[in-house]
Amino acid sequence: MTEVRVLLVDDHPVVRAGLRAMLTGFEGISIAAEASDGKAALKELARLTALGEAPDVVLMDLQMGAGMDGVTATAAIRKLASTPPVLILTTYDTDADILAAVEAGASGYMLKDAPPEQLRQAVLQAAAGGTVLAPRAAALLMDRISNPGTSLTQREVQLLELLATGLSNRAIAKEVFISEATVKTHLVHIYGKLGVDNRTAAIAEATRRRIIRPPGAKG
Amino acid sequence: MTEVRVLLVDDHPVVRAGLRAMLTGFEGISIAAEASDGKAALKELARLTALGEAPDVVLMDLQMGAGMDGVTATAAIRKLASTPPVLILTTYDTDADILAAVEAGASGYMLKDAPPEQLRQAVLQAAAGGTVLAPRAAALLMDRISNPGTSLTQREVQLLELLATGLSNRAIAKEVFISEATVKTHLVHIYGKLGVDNRTAAIAEATRRRIIRPPGAKG
DNA sequence: CCCGGGATCAACCTTTCGGTTGATCCCGTG
DNA sequence: CACGGGATCAACCGAAAGGTTGATCCCGGG
Incomplete structure (x- = not known):
């Protein structure tokens, strides 16, 4: 397995194009498929898995206007037999979003305004089974366990x-x-x-x- | 006029990459420069104009976390001696967003989830001096003038x-x-x-x- | 000059909210 | 098993907010 294969999930064509351009520009990362909402993501995941080409990581937007939202989709993915890590990529860094994502079983939480290099690191780390959190997300969780x-x-x-x-x-x-x-x-x-x-x-x-x-x- | 030259203004690297990939893929459209906020956009505009390479249209995001916001930047651009048309490209279609943009002198208002072809049309139309509004934006303005x-x-x-x-x-x-x-x-x-x-x-x-x-x- | 709209205030009444006390149930930890 | 914390509910009271009516003042446009 030389390449880390990514399943992109975002409802904005522009954002998908941006992530595609960015990620495919990196060595060792390729796009397995794309989906515009949670339901489509599950379908793509099933299709790829059936082909023996399951993605190594799912890059998921939390806020999606129509269709199944990111949290629901993440939870659904984590319930599958073979569950690829889900890396959340969102616009907001609010407590509620972070908590919901982690609870749903996300392996990481990154913000969309993160620099490209950080994004690359996050994808590789998540694909390798690691956990990757944006500073604020990490701080929140630490705080949550230290003084509840x-x-x-x-x-x-x-x-x-x-x-x-x-x-x-x-x-x-x-x-x-x-x-x-x-x-x-x-x-x-x-x-x-x-x-x-x-x-x-x-x-x-x-x-x-x-x-x-x-x-x-x-x- | 051979090419429509665009100045991209958006604070998210991912979105900029997406727009760049999308627009450069179209015939007759090229990216003149990019900026991550309003202030940087004004600087880029000045630089390009001094080089005699002023852009034909500015593609501007309204929501920008840090720095000068899109409305302020749009208003500032429209006050310059040579004013390229400003096409707003935003995530939301809220009343005040639209109103603020039009008031600031924007030539158009498009949503980020618009299909690529619509985006291409909008850029070309704006560059040609035309006005282009997303359906909801148009509806709002009609309603606003009818009962103020x-x-x-x-x-x-x-x-x-x-x-x-x-x-x-x-x-x-x-x-x-x-x-x-x-x-x-x-x-x-x-x-x-x-x-x-x-x-x-x-x-x-x-x-x-x-x-x-x-x-x-x-x- | 009169009219309308914006800003100001009072009196009055109903509903909602804020705060307290006390209680039950469930669950996980020590 | 006992304990504590979280979630649930009830009853109560005073304070704040919601809503109505009516009034005055000022200013600008027909």
Whole structure:
């Protein structure tokens, strides 16, 4: 196996062209196939595997407008019998994105504005079975294990995200199938951890700390 | 005119590589230079013009993490003595993005997920002095001229910005030296114009429309 | 000169939110 | 098994926000 074969997954033709041009320009890296969303990626993966040409690494965008999103696709890929490493390549470095990706079983997390050389290293490392994280992603995970007391739980982050979309407590409750009382309890905890005393301040602070994406940002 | 010469402006190396690969693959289009932000674009423009090799069109991303943003850069370019057409190429089709771009003097507005052929047409048309708008952009502008009554006043935008920082009505009142009652009146007007019914939704909607910056965004 | 829109404020009422207390359930760790 | 943390819910209260009505002032355009 001389070459590292990559399966590109991104919904933007421009980005795919860029990654293709960039990666094929490197020694020892080639593009096995491309897909515009998660579902297509799974199909491509099956096709390549059947041909005995399974890719050595999947390069996956998290934000995809239509079709299956990156997290879902990553989780699905990791459940297959033969699972190539999935390297996440995304625009944002928010806590929620990073956590979701790692939880879904991604082998790495890189930002799209990374320099080409870093991207090359990441692809090779991931293909070799290694883990590669962008500095912020690594820092977040370290922080998460060192002092989990001050950091938000997954549930809290989830509610925070819904909060930022402008939903009321009641609407949030319906959205996640819990009671309004529980939503309020979570919010009080969130306010305490963030050091604020109302929902708008919580959104501002969480956005500043990059715990959530800016309200209205596409995902 | 033998070749349409393009100045690429985008902060992501991957996207630049994609556009370069895509555009240079077309007959009659070539890349004059590239820049990673607005300031660098102005510098490149000056350099190329001094060499007598001014580009025929500037292909500009609106969202750029660091440095001068696309709107500012577009406005700056349109103020020069010799102004090449600026074609906006962005990820989002939000109201304020489009409006801001057109206001800044852009000749066109395309989305990054447009098919390559559409992109080629757009570049050629813009270079020829024409106007080219993505369907949604065109629709928005039509709608905007037909009923302009829904736009926010300066005062309302100012209060929205304070709102997004997490301040209470009382705190906002103190901040701008008006009564809490007046703040509430303004907020009711804002909610009506944005089509929402609470402050967090107003922040989300205003952020989505790019009426205000995301809470906690870098200054 | 009158009209409209923007900004300002008050009074009033309803709904939502913030905060507390206390409780149950589940799960993983020591 | 006991303990703690996370998630769940209820009841309660005061504070804040949402919504309405009505009013004054200023300014610019028909």
